[in-house]
Amino acid sequence: MLWKGIFQSKDNGDEKAIEDDTAWTQVLMVHLLIFNTWGYINSFSVFQEYYTTQFQQSPSSISWVGSLQIFLTLFLGTFAGIALDAGLYRTMLFVGPLLQLIGIFLTSISTKYWHLLLLQGIVQGVGDGMIFGPAITNLSTYFSKKRSMAMALAASGTATGGIVFPIIAQQLLPRVGFPWTIRVLGFVVLFNASIAQVFSRERNVRKASGPFFDLKAFKDVRYSMFSSAIFVIFCSLYVAYFYIGTFARNAVGLSTSTSRTVLIIMNAVGIPGRIIPAYAADVYIGPRELYIPFVFVSSIILYAWIPVTSFSGLLPFTILYGLFGAGVQGLFPSALASLTDDPRQKGVRMGMILSIAGLGSLAGPPIAGALITADGGGFLYAQIFTGTMMMGGALVLCLDQVLAWESGRRAGTSDAEA
Numbered sequence: 574m575l576w577k578g579i580f581q582s583k584d585n586g587d588e589k590a591i592e593d594d595t596a597w598t599q600v601l602m603v604h605l606l607i608f609n610t611w612g613y614i615n616s617f618s619v620f621q622e623y624y625t626t627q628f629q630q631s632p633s634s635i636s637w638v639g640s641l642q643i644f645l646t647l648f649l650g651t652f653a654g655i656a657l658d659a660g661l662y663r664t665m666l667f668v669g670p671l672l673q674l675i676g677i678f679l680t681s682i683s684t685k686y687w688h689l690l691l692l693q694g695i696v697q698g699v700g701d702g703m704i705f706g707p708a709i710t711n712l713s714t715y716f717s718k719k720r721s722m723a724m725a726l727a728a729s730g731t732a733t734g735g736i737v738f739p740i741i742a743q744q745l746l747p748r749v750g751f752p753w754t755i756r757v758l759g760f761v762v763l764f765n766a767s768i769a770q771v772f773s774r775e776r777n778v779r780k781a782s783g784p785f786f787d788l789k790a791f792k793d794v795r796y797s798m799f800s801s802a803i804f805v806i807f808c809s810l811y812v813a814y815f816y817i818g819t820f821a822r823n824a825v826g827l828s829t830s831t832s833r834t835v836l837i838i839m840n841a842v843g844i845p846g847r848i849i850p851a852y853a854a855d856v857y858i859g860p861r862e863l864y865i866p867f868v869f870v871s872s873i874i875l876y877a878w879i880p881v882t883s884f885s886g887l888l889p890f891t892i893l894y895g896l897f898g899a900g901v902q903g904l905f906p907s908a909l910a911s912l913t914d915d916p917r918q919k920g921v922r923m924g925m926i927l928s929i930a931g932l933g934s935l936a937g938p939p940i941a942g943a944l945i946t947a948d949g950g951g952f953l954y955a956q957i958f959t960g961t962m963m964m965g966g967a968l969v970l971c972l973d974q975v976l977a978w979e980s981g982r983r984a985g986t987s988d989a990e991a
Contacts, residue, residue: 595774596715599711602768602769602772603711603769604733605730605766605768606708607734608731608737609704609730610673610704611735613738613758614811615731615732615811616742616840617814618815618819619742619818620635621636621639621815621819622829622833624686624689633942636939637690639938640937640939641695642693643698644935645695645702647706648927648935649931657706662707663773669703670770671700673701675700676696676700677697677755677758677759677762678755680755682752706923706927715776721852721854724851725852731847732844732847735837735841738761739833741761790925799973802966802967802970803905803926804930804932805965806962807930807937808933808962809875809962809966811934811937812959813878814898816942816955817891824951825882831884838892846895846896846898847900860904861974865967867904868967871894872961872967873960875894878952879957909926937962941958
């Protein structure tokens with residue numbers, strides 16, 4: 574297999590999984606699953622524009638649809654992780670896509686706001702959550718040294734889906750209307766889910782039963798600090814993806830078609846934005862250490878969003894945030910997986926932080942939407958909020974790293990004295 578040859582490890586032991594075609598096949602399968610989940614979610618700016626106009630709702634109200642979808646995708650990782658630990662991976666890959674398809678096809682006949690909230694926000698969100706948590710957790714057990722690269726290749730499904738879905742919407746909405754556009758998106762999801770159902774395999778590791786929450790994990794200072802940082806980061810991470818189309822049209826004065834192209838560009842540059850930092854994390858520095866500069870630079874870029882008033886200013890912002898925002902998203906699963914080396918605990922410990930990230934994602938975009946309304950349709954308050962939250966997350970991660978270095982220094986001193 575081509576990518577096996579590119580990324581094959583020369584090590585032994587745990588790295589035997591990397592040399593196995595099955596492991597790299599799972600990367601492709603998880604890529605397709607994330608294409609269906611996060612690729613659809615990262616295309617929400619298309620829906621944000623259309624729903625705000627057609628359903629006569631405020632930006633904050635519409636953003637609740639996408640925020641609920643993200644929240645459930647992440648929050649259900651806690652319980653989906655337990656299902657993975659119990660050996661129900663294939664079951665989750667059947668029920669999850671089924672709920673996704675029910676949500677999508679019924680959304681195509683929605684006529685009221687609460688229909689969107691129920692179908693796209695809740696039903697599709699539950700389906701997404703039943704897939705995402707088990708998929709990335711299962712994939713992480715196949716890899717050790719090359720985990721960041723494998724998970725970045727899988728996570729780039731967010732970018733490829735974020736390209737394909739808006740292009741379909743851009744081409745079909747003016748020609749066939751909303752109902753059939755959504756149905757076509759549903760058929761794309763069905764195609765990918767069918768392939769994943771056939772070729773997905775669960776890693777054969779010894780299972781261990783446990784609680785839904787491992788509260789003892791929070792006694793680990795690094796785990797607690799990382800959890801706090803993730804909540805703050807995810808409050809701001811998806812705001813630009815939700816509102817970039819609306820901003821391009823209302824604040825910059827671009828056409829609807831061009832505003833959708835801006836979203837496509839933001840998602841497209843996310844492919845190298847995931848793969849390049851993953852390679853660096855594998856070869857030069859750990860994913861948790863590399864996560865800090867990516868979050869910090871993302872916060873600076875979000876502050877740089879404030880003075881943008883023209884397409885010539887919007888394009889650099891779109892490209893830079895597409896790169897670094899994708900790095901924040903792409904490094905997150907591998908950084909999360911590095912919190913524990915025991916594959917029997919990954920489901921619970923990763924799931925808990927996914928839930929925390931979900932709470933942040935649930936709050937952030939609606940708050941930004943409310944700030945846009947409070948600013949009379951302007952984006953300044955929302956831009957300040959988004960940049961500040963991202964910067965806060967970077968500072969917490971820095972403190973986390975300082976504590977880790979101090980702990981390592983003390984441990985080294987104690988060993989030397991002994």
